Amino acid sequence: MESKMQTYFKDLESKDKTVQYEAYNHIMEATRKEVDWAYEVWDSLIDDLTNKDNHRRSRAAQFLANLAISDPEGKMLNDFRKVWMVTMDPKFVTARHSLQSIWRVGLAGRKQKEVVIESFVHRFHNCTDEKNYTLIRYDIIQGLKNLYEATKDEEIKQMALELIEVEEDSKYKKKYKGVWK
Template sequence: MDSTIKKLFENLIDDDKDVQYEAFMNLLDITNEKVNWAYEVWDQLLKDLTEGDNHQRSRAAQFLCNLAKSDPEKRILRDFSTVWAVTKDKKFVTARHSLKSIWKIAIAGSQQKKLVLNNLTDRFITGTDEKNYTLIRFDIIESLKKLYDEIKDEQVKELALDLIEKEEDTKYKRKYASVWK
């Protein structure tokens, strides 16, 4: 990892919120592509998922989702449950940011895709007792659309459309379907 990347990670804990935000956005942009330093930060990010404040948890989850494509050892398969737990964080905004990034793990390979799709499907179907579940469902459908746009897998599209059909409320069914128009 070069000094620029190290500095960006250091800036995530800077006192200046603008410096933190700029570092965060730069790191998200950088990790949208494969990087060769994922394992240099992996363990710390895992630690931040459970020990950090809500900002650290959110950032760590988003970074790990992005870094899944830079994970030839497939550590994300072992660590997925810890990342997934942040999608149910006590701070809804943290949970939502994490959930909206989870689809990126699916582009890392077939095992990762299966894991993500199974978890998103289960959450859509069984999550109706969660607070703000219609928003969570929308995020799931939107995530499936982003995944489809990235990998053009008809299975993903069919899954999303099947989930939309399971929605009984016409208002929300239309809202979810609008993502796919």
């Protein structure tokens, strides 16, 4: 890993929130494309998924979701559940940031895409007892849209439209449909 990227990871621990935020943005930007250093940080990110600091949990989930495309060994298939658990974090903002990023795991390959879609579908059907479930459903629909846009897989679009039809409240059904306009 180049020294600049190492510095960004170190800067995540800075007391200065601006320095942390800039480092976060640089890492997110770098991991939007394939990198050759994913495994250098993988295990520490996995450990951070259960850190007491919700910011670390959120960042770890987001970074790992992005790094899935840089995972030729398919480690994400074994670690996905650990990342997915952060989408149900007690801190809703942490859960939401993780949920909004996890679609990117589906860009890593067919199996990863299947795991993401299955997880989205299951959660959509079973989240109505969760606080803010309409936002969770919205993020799932948006995640499916993002994955569809990146892959042009028509089955994803069809699945999302079928999920939208499950929604009984016309206000939310309209909101979810708006994602696909």
